[in-house]
Amino acid sequence: MxxxxxxxxxxxxxxxxxxxxxxxxxxxxxxxxxxxxxxxxxxxxxxxxxxxxxxxxxxxKREELMKQVMLTVHDSMDRALTARTESATDHVTALRQLIEGFVHYCAEHPAELIAISQIAAAARDAESARTWAEEQNERTLAELEDMFREGQEAGVLREFAPRVMAVSVLAAMEAAPAELMTRPDTDVSGYARELADLFERAVRAA
Missing domain, CATH: 1.10.10.60 (Homeodomain-like)
Known part of the structure; x- marks a missing residue:
């Protein structure tokens, strides 16, 4: 690079x-x-x-450094999730691997998740970083929507509103870091599997 x-x-x-x-x-x-x-x-x-x-x-500027922290962590997360999902053979498997991969990434990188969550919540000199995070969030939602539409067209996923499901999946994933941090004894693999099971049942065609 x-x-x-x-x-x-x-x-x-x-x-x-x-x-x-x-x-x-x-x-x-x-x-x-x-x-x-x-x-x-x-x-x-x-x-x-x-x-x-x-x-x-x-x-x-401090703002420039904080934005770089956001970029660095999200790039690391993207690489980790891509490595997990690139072998998926269908849309359901891709969704499962995405959800499980995210949960495991959170468990393995608690400091990074704490840092970007505090930056995203900050005001004033983190405005640029917060704006970037919001744009990144919207891109993630758009990618999930596209994946759901493709799965529906292929007959792998049932009919539902892609935007609603994308928002629901992202919200559930974003809740994982706080759960893992406040409950350090959580069975990470079990949590990841249950969350993936939940959305597999929600999207899979009958």
Whole structure:
């Protein structure tokens, strides 16, 4: 993967990308430990064992850094879910693997989920990140709607309103992180399986 472009069309070096990744990881850890409001550049720099000035070299504003955290976590999640669903042979299996994969990702990445949830709920300097998260949410809903329509056209899924089902699936998935965090003894595999069973019964053609 090539480094992304900087302003002016210059490409970042792999060293710069690695440093940005280090800062993002430290930001996630800081938000998880002290909360979004207290996650200052000074606090983040302390955890990354770098100077605050090095953070401002890569991220001029706090808002820019918080948006990068959102991008990084969602990219990681997308890769994990793609790996789980790419072998699906039909729409029902794809939905099951998507739901189960999401639940397992949440269980395996609690700090990342805490960080992006706090950023998404924040005001003022997280506005850009919140707007991006809302746009990402709408794209996810559109993808689910498309998958449901295709499944209905193929005769694999029963007739229902794709938008309503997409909203319901996404809402159920988004409830998983809080459930797993507040109930750490939850059987993750069992939770994932039951949730997938619920929606398989809801969408499968008779």
């Amino acid at each position: 090539q480094p992304e472009n900087r302003s002016g069309g210059q490409k970042r070096s792999f060293i710069e990308d690695a440093r940005r990744g280090q800062i993002v990881a430290a930001t996630i850890a800081t938000i998880t430990e002290v909360g979004y409001a207290k996650a200052s550049f000074v606090q983040i720099a302390r955890r990354a064992e770098i100077s605050p000035g090095l953070i401002t070299y890569h991220f001029a």
